[in-house]
Amino acid sequence: MALKVRAKVSLKDLRKVEAKIAKEFVDDKLVNDFQRTIVRGIILPMIAKGISPVKGFGRFVGYKDPESYPGKGKSRQKPSRPVNLFLTGELMSWFYTVKASGSSLNVGIPANATKFVKIKAEANNLGTDVIPRRRFIPQEGETWAVSVMREVKNLFTKRMKDLLS
Amino acid sequence: MKIVRAAASEAETSAEIDLFSGLALSKKQKREIAQEVGDYLVEQTLLSVGSQKSPIDGETWKKLISKEYKKKKLDEVGNTDADLQLSGQTLDELSWKMTENGIKIGVFGGRAPVADGHSNISGKSKLPRRRFIPDVGQDYKGPIATEVDRIVADIVSQNVQDVRLSQLTKIKNKTQLYNYLADLFGVELSRAELKLAVYRNQDVLDLLDAAGLIGLI
Numbered sequence: 001m002a003l004k005v006r007a008k009v010s011l012k013d014l015r016k017v018e019a020k021i022a023k024e025f026v027d028d029k030l031v032n033d034f035q036r037t038i039v040r041g042i043i044l045p046m047i048a049k050g051i052s053p054v055k056g057f058g059r060f061v062g063y064k065d066p067e068s069y070p071g072k073g074k075s076r077q078k079p080s081r082p083v084n085l086f087l088t089g090e091l092m093s094w095f096y097t098v099k100a101s102g103s104s105l106n107v108g109i110p111a112n113a114t115k116f117v118k119i120k121a122e123a124n125n126l127g128t129d130v131i132p133r134r135r136f137i138p139q140e141g142e143t144w145a146v147s148v149m150r151e152v153k154n155l156f157t158k159r160m161k162d163l164l165s
Numbered sequence: 166m167k168i169v170r171a172a173a174s175e176a177e178t179s180a181e182i183d184l185f186s187g188l189a190l191s192k193k194q195k196r197e198i199a200q201e202v203g204d205y206l207v208e209q210t211l212l213s214v215g216s217q218k219s220p221i222d223g224e225t226w227k228k229l230i231s232k233e234y235k236k237k238k239l240d241e242v243g244n245t246d247a248d249l250q251l252s253g254q255t256l257d258e259l260s261w262k263m264t265e266n267g268i269k270i271g272v273f274g275g276r277a278p279v280a281d282g283h284s285n286i287s288g289k290s291k292l293p294r295r296r297f298i299p300d301v302g303q304d305y306k307g308p309i310a311t312e313v314d315r316i317v318a319d320i321v322s323q324n325v326q327d328v329r330l331s332q333l334t335k336i337k338n339k340t341q342l343y344n345y346l347a348d349l350f351g352v353e354l355s356r357a358e359l360k361l362a363v364y365r366n367q368d369v370l371d372l373l374d375a376a377g378l379i380g381l382i
Contacts, residue, residue: 049215050253051208059211062253066241079243081250082215146205147212150312153319157364 021163026103030159034105034152035097042151043107043144044092047136050082054135055143060084061132085136091120108137166202166313169266171300173287178280179271180299182206184317186266194320196263201316203261203268209309210270211256214297217247222304227293247295255279259297271298311358318350318362322369333376342373342381 043053050060059082063069066080070087078087086092094113100106109121127133138144144152170181184198206220213220217228228247229235235245242251249256255276262269272280281287284296304310336342346359354362360382363369373379 046208046212049212051211051215055204058207059253059257062257070243079246081242081253082248145208146201146316147208150205150316153365154361157361160364 021160022103024163025159026099026105028099030155031097031099031105033155033159034107037155038148038151039095039097039107042148043136044095046145046147047092048082048084048086050084051145052135053145053148054138055145055149057135057145060134064132083134085124085134091117091124094121166267166305166310166317168299168301168303171286171298172271173281173284174277176277177269177271177273178277178284178286178298179269179273180286180301181264181269182267184267184313188317188321190321194323198317198320199261199263199268201320202313203263203270205312205316206268206270206305206309207259207261209305210259210297213306214249214256214295219296220305220309221296221299222306222310224294224296224303226295230293249283249295249297255283314354315358315361318354318358319365321350322362322366330372330376333372333378336376336378336381339381342378 046053052058052060062083063080070078070080091109094109094117096108096110098106098110109118113121121137123131124134125137125139135142143149167183167186168180169183172179172181182202184202185195190198210220217226219226226247229238229245238251239245255272258272258274258276258280260270260273262273271277280298282290282292283294284290284298284300285292285294286298286300299305305313332345336345343356343359346363347354350359350362363373363382370379373382
């Protein structure tokens with residue numbers, strides 16, 4: 001209870017606390033909380049509504065020819081709007097949070113996903129000659145959308161408070 | 166955050182939001198606040214509309230009523246959701262612009278009249294009201310408004326150059342400390358929100374610690 005109780009803490013004590021936070025910050029509980037509150041709570045709902053969870057990418061580009069894809073009438077698999085990467089649901093079912101080395105988290109399509117899922121993920125995220133880019137995982141130098149980062153900040157603040165209490 | 170103006174014309178349907186009044190902010194901070202709040206409000210508006218809900222406090226959201234329109238939506242899009250997405254172009258044009266005291270959020274461009282048709286800022290629309298752009302005197306829903314306050318507080322609290330240890334040493338109790346923090350951050354926040362803002366800022370945390378005030382947080 002270093003900061004929560006009304007005890008005086010010296011700067012030296014704070015540095016010890018920082019070391020403790022760095023060491024213990026990422027554990028199974030944080031990974032689970034991240035998956036529940038960030039991935040399922042905000043990233044996937046944004047994607048489901050056709051909004052990129054990556055800052056600066058806005059809404060996913062519409063289909064070029066909605067009559068032929070995802071089809072019309074009985075041949076239609078899903079609505080043409082919003083474009084939400086949930087045509088079959090398989091790709092998004094692989095969206096996971098896993099603990100990486102040190103105090104990092106990997107968020108996105110994990111290495112053990114099927115080859116097909118990984119190809120689909122890359123094609124949508126980066127775009128190809130025939131598939132418009134619909135960014136759902138940030139690339140180097142990019143960041144998550146503000147709504148995602150606010151939730152991340154709130155989760156990490158709570159985690160820090162828990163570690164300090 | 167206060168809606169100070171709303172406009173509906175051929176070129177834009179928008180609401181102007183005051184974010185800076187009463188705050189001593191640098192140009193850099195203003196830009197940062199506008200960028201974060203602007204992006205956040207656009208995202209939250211799209212999320213709400215996608216859920217067939219208004220992002221605005223007290224506003225209801227009508228389901229599709231017209232049989233003909235329902236049939237058209239089902240045929241062309243594949244659902245009968247009242248999510249303002251027949252072609253999707255109106256929501257594609259939802260964005261924000263920086264103003265002198267904050268931002269303007271709205272639909273800028275050819276789809277502005279359609280946005281007014283749904284939000285009825287002009288008061289002339291006969292469509293069922295599905296307002297996603299607020300009018301003067303309205304507020305965003307509680308959680309959205311609270312997060313906007315947090316964004317502003319976080320950016321303001323990053324600038325602690327004005328904090329002097331000598332000022333902090335005059336503080337003797339919790340009330341004085343929270344009053345000081347409220348003045349420092351310059352926005353209306355609850356004690357819990359102020360506490361979170363402090364926890365997020367290592368510089369402020371260090372200064373409070375140096376002044377022996379950590380125990381009061």
